[in-house]
Amino acid sequence: MTAAAVRTSPEQQRDLEAFYYMEARLLDNRLYRQWLALLSPDIQYLLPARVNAQVDNRERGTEQMISVERELEGGDSMGCPIREESYIHLMVRVERAFKINSWSENPPARTRRIVGNVELMSSGSEEYSVVSNFHLYYSRPGSASFLYSGQRRDVLLPAGEGYQLRRREVIMDYADIALPTLGLLF
Amino acid sequence: MKYTIDELVNRDASLISRRCWTDPAVYKLEKRGIFGRAWLFLGHESQIRRPGDFVQAYMCETPIILSRGENGQLYANINSCSHRGLPVCRADHGNTKRFICPYHNWSYTVEGALATIPQESALRNKPDKRLLGLKPVPRIASWRGLVFGSFDPDIMPLEDYLGDMRFYLDAFLDRFPQGIEFMGAPHRWVLDANWKLPVENQLGDVNHGAFLHSAIIPREAQDLIEELGYSVVTTPGHGATFRLMPEDAPVDDVAWGMEGMGGMFGGAEVQDYLREVQARAAERVGPLRARMKGLTYGIYPNLSFLWSNASFKVSHPRGPGRVEYWSWAVVPADAPAAVKRLLRTNYSSFFGPGGMLEQEDSEVWVQQFRGSNIDFADDRPYFYGLGLGEEGPHPELPGQVSVTANEFYARHFFTRWRDELQAVERAS
Numbered sequence: 001m002t003a004a005a006v007r008t009s010p011e012q013q014r015d016l017e018a019f020y021y022m023e024a025r026l027l028d029n030r031l032y033r034q035w036l037a038l039l040s041p042d043i044q045y046l047l048p049a050r051v052n053a054q055v056d057n058r059e060r061g062t063e064q065m066i067s068v069e070r071e072l073e074g075g076d077s078m079g080c081p082i083r084e085e086s087y088i089h090l091m092v093r094v095e096r097a098f099k100i101n102s103w104s105e106n107p108p109a110r111t112r113r114i115v116g117n118v119e120l121m122s123s124g125s126e127e128y129s130v131v132s133n134f135h136l137y138y139s140r141p142g143s144a145s146f147l148y149s150g151q152r153r154d155v156l157l158p159a160g161e162g163y164q165l166r167r168r169e170v171i172m173d174y175a176d177i178a179l180p181t182l183g184l185l186f
Numbered sequence: 187m188k189y190t191i192d193e194l195v196n197r198d199a200s201l202i203s204r205r206c207w208t209d210p211a212v213y214k215l216e217k218r219g220i221f222g223r224a225w226l227f228l229g230h231e232s233q234i235r236r237p238g239d240f241v242q243a244y245m246c247e248t249p250i251i252l253s254r255g256e257n258g259q260l261y262a263n264i265n266s267c268s269h270r271g272l273p274v275c276r277a278d279h280g281n282t283k284r285f286i287c288p289y290h291n292w293s294y295t296v297e298g299a300l301a302t303i304p305q306e307s308a309l310r311n312k313p314d315k316r317l318l319g320l321k322p323v324p325r326i327a328s329w330r331g332l333v334f335g336s337f338d339p340d341i342m343p344l345e346d347y348l349g350d351m352r353f354y355l356d357a358f359l360d361r362f363p364q365g366i367e368f369m370g371a372p373h374r375w376v377l378d379a380n381w382k383l384p385v386e387n388q389l390g391d392v393n394h395g396a397f398l399h400s401a402i403i404p405r406e407a408q409d410l411i412e413e414l415g416y417s418v419v420t421t422p423g424h425g426a427t428f429r430l431m432p433e434d435a436p437v438d439d440v441a442w443g444m445e446g447m448g449g450m451f452g453g454a455e456v457q458d459y460l461r462e463v464q465a466r467a468a469e470r471v472g473p474l475r476a477r478m479k480g481l482t483y484g485i486y487p488n489l490s491f492l493w494s495n496a497s498f499k500v501s502h503p504r505g506p507g508r509v510e511y512w513s514w515a516v517v518p519a520d521a522p523a524a525v526k527r528l529l530r531t532n533y534s535s536f537f538g539p540g541g542m543l544e545q546e547d548s549e550v551w552v553q554q555f556r557g558s559n560i561d562f563a564d565d566r567p568y569f570y571g572l573g574l575g576e577e578g579p580h581p582e583l584p585g586q587v588s589v590t591a592n593e594f595y596a597r598h599f600f601t602r603w604r605d606e607l608q609a610v611e612r613a614s
Binding site for chain 1 (some may be wrong): 276277278279280281282369370371373374375376377378398400401402447451510514515523526527530531533534535538539540541542545546548549550552553556
């Protein structure tokens, strides 16, 4: 991942942030079908596994030695990402939320997403690469509450007044998953 | 403990006390009576192909390093320094010449022998390093690449321990010309649940699919599973559920992997690969097992294999009310890399910490512990009597056989569990 974000105009920065605020509001208010409408039909939704990697002695003294990237078992790896999903997966997840027999979500969990650190990393003619951080507070009836913390690496397409989500990679800040599920919409 | 084990599980194991799941004293007996005496799953040989390769594992709560020695042999040692007890291996997997304790840099070979004590150079009396290696796991053995260890030096051979379960395991493991391989590090999921419920769930509980998972699994699909489904117990604690497909069933209905997300939506390359495997299945595992389409498997005490979703799982206890649940995607070793990547989604779409089905399972495992850890209900043990006595022998399938609705797999598990706990209870 490159160190520098690209320069944006105040308007473009505001538009990007407004998109993410709206997205978080839709998800926290359980308006999942409206969220689904923000997705490009060819969306890739990835959640790499994160491992405790062995230090490579040959890389000592370099940034690579402790880079986040080498901890990730992502889509291109021969490990196993926790999620690698298409529109079909996400549609099934969304529709499941509206069924009375989706017992583990019934009654539904309370969530609150705080999205920040929105940075435009690159922009091509048709696409924008944007990273953002999130904290997601999650409270299930009768259970403890949990904090989900992570980064999202997105590819957005311009669409009408706003954007469409074409790719999302969710980097969770955990190796051992002490959370009820990573099956949420991050 | 104010009661004895025989008060927790009745004679035919149709009644199971809440205290089996929650009592710290019972958990202590489980460690000695079960985890100290059983063959426990450590990993798969595909994870440690080259000399110096290692992976971490657990035997109950004890951390283990499973490694491939310089001589090509398998080694399993307790991951705890002989000096002050720290773990000497902290990466999930890798390749190394030495494991080094961070505290005083005692270093160990990949086989577990103590190599150096840096501090001793300043001292006249040198400790005998031959006595100070990592503690080896006394027994280690593998079956078709699945590696097990045991703390009991006198345990029966692994082949005998697995017994007729080998017939069912091999239906999968021998199906592929080069066997299977595990993809990457395990997904590790920590849940406030007792370790036995994930095991029971994967040992034979096919029938909760129609209810707990009804938002995902259509009723017709579940009906078909139950119609063609068998549940088998080979030895108490080991079990398998599977469908025996009709002899004239189309290849796409029988072939392993076709019913997962990667198989269904992955395109021609993965589907052709799966058809080819199935076309040669009878030659490799015989006509009966070629028609087998597995569902859940369990190897006592805590290894599970989910054939339908290509995952091995281990339920590591962390106390009566906490479990560290590990799972791996497994794929045929000879498949092209692109096919492996698609097939791993057969697992991750529905299982593991992000899976659509397992997020429902994990919730009930947690809720079951809450329901068990209550007062004033010890006179109401759980009812495990569904299908009592309805299992029996089958002309072609080894073990006791029944319909999937029969909960005999769980009764057999708890009969063995009770007997093994009683054996250490009497000894203490």
